[in-house]
Amino acid sequence: MRPLPLLLLLLLLLFSGCDAAAPPADTLFQLPAPRNLKVHLYNAQQALSWEPVSLHNDTRPVVYQVQYKYSTSSTWYDVNKKDSRVDCTNLTGTECNFTANSLLEGFPRHFNISLRVRAKLGDLVSAWVKAPWFEHYRNATIGPPEDIWVTPEEGSLIIRFSSPFDVPASVAFFLYYVYYWEKAGIKQVTRPFRSNFITLNDLKPLRVYCFQVKAELFLAKENISRPGHLSNISCSETTVDASTKLQQVILISMGTFLLLSVVVGACLFLVLKYRGLVKYWFHSPPSIPSQIEEYLKDPAQPILDALDKDSSPKDDAWDSVSVVSFPENKQEDIRQSTLNQSTDPSHQPVEGGP
Numbered sequence: 516m517r518p519l520p521l522l523l524l525l526l527l528l529l530f531s532g533c534d535a536a537a538p539p540a541d542t543l544f545q546l547p548a549p550r551n552l553k554v555h556l557y558n559a560q561q562a563l564s565w566e567p568v569s570l571h572n573d574t575r576p577v578v579y580q581v582q583y584k585y586s587t588s589s590t591w592y593d594v595n596k597k598d599s600r601v602d603c604t605n606l607t608g609t610e611c612n613f614t615a616n617s618l619l620e621g622f623p624r625h626f627n628i629s630l631r632v633r634a635k636l637g638d639l640v641s642a643w644v645k646a647p648w649f650e651h652y653r654n655a656t657i658g659p660p661e662d663i664w665v666t667p668e669e670g671s672l673i674i675r676f677s678s679p680f681d682v683p684a685s686v687a688f689f690l691y692y693v694y695y696w697e698k699a700g701i702k703q704v705t706r707p708f709r710s711n712f713i714t715l716n717d718l719k720p721l722r723v724y725c726f727q728v729k730a731e732l733f734l735a736k737e738n739i740s741r742p743g744h745l746s747n748i749s750c751s752e753t754t755v756d757a758s759t760k761l762q763q764v765i766l767i768s769m770g771t772f773l774l775l776s777v778v779v780g781a782c783l784f785l786v787l788k789y790r791g792l793v794k795y796w797f798h799s800p801p802s803i804p805s806q807i808e809e810y811l812k813d814p815a816q817p818i819l820d821a822l823d824k825d826s827s828p829k830d831d832a833w834d835s836v837s838v839v840s841f842p843e844n845k846q847e848d849i850r851q852s853t854l855n856q857s858t859d860p861s862h863q864p865v866e867g868g869p
């Protein structure tokens with residue numbers, strides 16, 4: 516009967532021992548650790564960022580502490596004014612910018628760097644969280660070349676730019692590529708070149724060409740390269756070269772001269788051919804020939820007819836029209852009136868008087 520309680524006691528001790536062993540890991544770090552660490556390496560910039568730690572039952576601000584270490588050493592160092600010229604020991608923000616101003620070089624770019632961060636609140640601290648190691652030249656994102664200038668020339672474009680960032684020639688160098696194409700044409704790429712300018716030759720004059728520039732970083736001593744991002748698309752129109760310009764000028768002059776000659780010749784010819792007519796036109800007074808005048812008067816009749824319709828009786832209208840329009844009728848009327856006069860009895864004494 517005795518061995519069973521002893522066994523139970525042993526088991527109890529074993530389990531309670533396990534329970535007792537767990538707490539220290541929790542109690543050591545009273546704060547949650549920062550999460551989602553990101554190493555930001557763009558051109559010459561170096562920064563570390565993370566997600567903020569939030570506490571529900573404390574209104575005091577959480578601060579963060581950043582440390583670094585080289586792969587060659589086993590000690591971690593604070594990122595402070597003394598070592599790094601930037602202080603990230605009591606940060607209230609969630610970013611440590613190692614190149615916060617242009618004077619700061621950041622960590623040596625060919626060193627293998629490790630970074631870690633923890634949260635602090637009064638005496639409480641979180642566990643350290645490590646970011647992946649990095650070597651700037653190995654890991655950095657290379658931006659496009661900057662300050663791109665293009666000079667259009669005779670059937671070519673000269674493209675100048677500055678490097679994405681400065682690198683010591685003994686350590687690393689950039690090679691550049693230019694992608695270019697005629698509007699709606701096929702993309703072409705130059706051979707890699709080291710200078711900060713290039714002339715795109717053998718382009719067609721007076722055409723719009725678009726291009727993008729890209730840098731690639733090469734390490735001098737190691738077989739490492741980092742391709743860069745393409746610049747925004749720029750477009751430029753090539754100018755016309757001198758000989759083509761001259762040709763155009765000659766062609767235009769000749770064309771103008773020929774056109775003028777034709778016009779002048781035609782005028783001369785016409786003047787010579789219709790010399791009589793021209794003379795007549797220039798010397799006769801400006802009057803309309805009688806036949807045309809008559810023709811012009813004839814179609815006017817219906818209009819006069821319509822005008823008179825409302826105001827006066829038809830017979831009168833016909834009379835008045837016939838009288839106004841036709842000189843022959845007038846003559847007839849006159850003749851008729853003289854006839855009437857002659858046959859009029861009232862006039863008879865006058866007629867046959869003397």
Ligand SMILES: *[C@@H]1O[C@H](CO)[C@@H](O)[C@H](O)[C@H]1NC(C)=O
Binds near residue numbers: 571572573
């Ligand atoms: C509240 O804060 C205290 C320390 O200030 C901490 O011990 C405790 O775990 C916190 N409670 C919660 C629910 O976060």
Ligand SMILES: *[C@@H]1O[C@H](CO)[C@@H](O)[C@H](O)[C@H]1NC(C)=O
Binds near residue numbers: 629
């Ligand atoms: C950089 O250091 C880490 C350890 O700190 C190591 O794992 C890694 O291989 C090193 N990288 C290089 C390129 O040496």
Ligand SMILES: *[C@@H]1O[C@H](CO)[C@@H](O)[C@H](O)[C@H]1NC(C)=O
Binds near residue numbers: 602604605635637
């Ligand atoms: C940062 O805060 C700690 C306490 O958490 C303090 O001892 C230290 O002096 C502070 N450092 C700076 C630079 O303010």
Ligand SMILES: *[C@@H]1O[C@H](CO)[C@@H](O)[C@H](O)[C@H]1NC(C)=O
Binds near residue numbers: 562
């Ligand atoms: C770091 O500071 C520099 C200089 O002010 C700025 O250009 C860069 O954007 C900053 N980097 C980050 C990740 O905020």
Ligand SMILES: *[C@@H]1O[C@H](CO)[C@@H](O)[C@H](O)[C@H]1NC(C)=O
Binds near residue numbers: 647648649650654
């Ligand atoms: C840097 O690049 C290496 C591989 O070349 C990779 O293992 C490492 O995680 C990178 N570091 C960062 C911070 O991205």
Ligand SMILES: *[C@@H]1O[C@H](CO)[C@@H](O)[C@H](O)[C@H]1NC(C)=O
Binds near residue numbers: 738
């Ligand atoms: C350099 O690396 C590339 C791949 O990144 C490889 O194809 C080439 O053979 C390497 N050259 C040398 C000299 O190691």
Ligand SMILES: *[C@@H]1O[C@H](CO)[C@@H](O)[C@H](O)[C@H]1NC(C)=O
Binds near residue numbers: 747
């Ligand atoms: C490139 O284009 C993007 C959007 O089109 C713009 O936000 C950016 O400022 C441009 N970059 C340069 C260097 O002009």
